Amino acid sequence: MMTLLSRIWLVLSHKSFLWLLLFINLSGTIYGYDWYKWQLVITEPKYWIFVPDSPTASLFFTIAIIGWLINRNFKLIEALALITLVKYGLWAVVMNLLTLIETGSIGWVGWMLIASHFAMAVQAILYIPFYNFGFGHIALAAIWTLHNDVIDYVFGQMPIYSNLMKYTDQIGYFTFWLSITCIAIAYFVWHKKTRSTPFS
Secondary structure, three states, rough: OHHHHHHHHHHOOOHHHHHHHOOOOOOHHHHHHHHHHHHHHOOOOHHHHOOOHHHHHHHHHHHHHHHHHOOOOOHHHHHHHHHHHHHHHHHHHOOOHHHHHHHHOHHHHHHHHHHHHHHHHHHHHHHHHHHHHHHHHHHHHHHHHHHHHHHHHHHOOOOOOOOHHHHHHHHHHHHHHHHHHHHHHHHHHHHHHHHHHOOO
């Protein structure tokens, strides 16, 4: 007899659901890049790739889903997806809650951002059984993630939350350790899979 968790996973792993997830993530990615248009306009072109953090994270996951649909693992993309989806999903939740504390209101858009970004982090964790990245992929993804932090908080290209800019140093410190935590999650996922399949 199938357990409730088994039934849920059967739905989550079914190709028809993956197609739906692909559409949702692709739509969210496009919306996210459009959201950042105003900041990209005031950003030097050499930094453009580092500004829209959340849409790029969901783009990684979108590409990973495409791989799963064609029975392939884009391993570096999967490592990037796990690390950056959890990181920027939780980061945006915290930033919007801090904005709520600072201003007293974030409106329906702010709550929508909290819900959608939390869902980003959750989906990254839910699909851990699909990932097949190695230690080298984690290392490359870690370099990308930490380099992005340097660009954001040393070169001043972080996403602009006007009500929180006076806390940039503290946010940068939090973001660095959030990055380390998410890289550690990817490492433990790899380590656990390696231990369970020692001859693979």
